[in-house]
Amino acid sequence: MKELWAVELEITKHILDVCRRHGLKIWADWGSLLGTVREKGFIPWDEDVDLMMMREDYEKLLKLADTEFKHPFFLQTVHTDRQYFRGHAQVRYDGTAAILPYDIDQPFHQGIFVDIFVYDNVPDRKGRKWKRSLFKARWAQKCLQTAYYRRFCLKKPFTSVKNLFAKVACCLLGPINVYRIYEKQITRWNNTDCKCVACPSFDLKQIERETREKSWYDKTVFMPFEDIEMPVPEGYHNVLVSLYGNDYMTPRKDSSEHGEVIISTDRPYQEVLEDLKKEKK
Secondary structure, X not given: OHHHHHHHHHXXXXXXXXXXXXXXXXXEOHHHHHHHHHXXXXXXOXXXXXXXXXXHHHHHHHOOHHHHOOOOEEEEOOOOOXXXXXXXXXXXXXXXXXXOHHHOOOOOOOOEEEEEEEEEEEOOOOOHHHHHHHHHHHHHHHHHHHHHHOOOOOOOXXXXXXXXXXXXXXXXXXHHHHHHHHHHHXXXXXXXXXXXXXXXXXXXXXXXXXXXXXXXXXXXEEXXXXXXXXXXXXXXXXXXXXXXXXXXXXXXXXXXXXXXOEEEOOOOHHHHHXXXXXXXX
């Protein structure tokens, strides 16, 4: 675990340095925010680093992929890696492996990573336009997930039919265009005056479940995290209460969001994937 953390800290230091030099705002998020505030470092059973940005600065960071994220760092997005259709970016480290069980058959980079989540405006009044946008975004998101992550199953013909339609839609429209449908819908309120933001990267239900006030991020403070200074929002208390409840300072061991992760700090993911595929067969 300490070897894993060492690689993740190196990635995090590089990301924070790039953001500092280019004047981009970035903050610790989720377990990394909790670890910063409560542990002054990693939560003992946490295996990753989570960062977050608002859409405007996030888009600026993505444009720096070619110049600021060279070997051993790789900024992974839908535009830089084949069949990577997640709604957030990950910075990967070459020559390592951090493979999620459901990614074993995927062709994209699967080195040790740090997540960078992107937050978008949420309208104050959630009327018909909001519901229509969510419907279109969910369709695009599920279409990509089904087309590239789910296999045909003879025992479940209805599921296989849905898989087929998803694959046909992605073939006809092109997966990047399907992703753009998703992105267009979740970003359509970013030019309007909204009080709240949310991150729909994995599940669009997160928009309704984990909405945060923008004012919590008006100012940035720095707190110790292992051997670095981690940027956190001044309203970190409100964020942590919304995520973990009022007793967030009391440690409790929860299961990982990722499930079991296959990790190697000294073998490239390509080699590890070959071994995993042989075992799977």
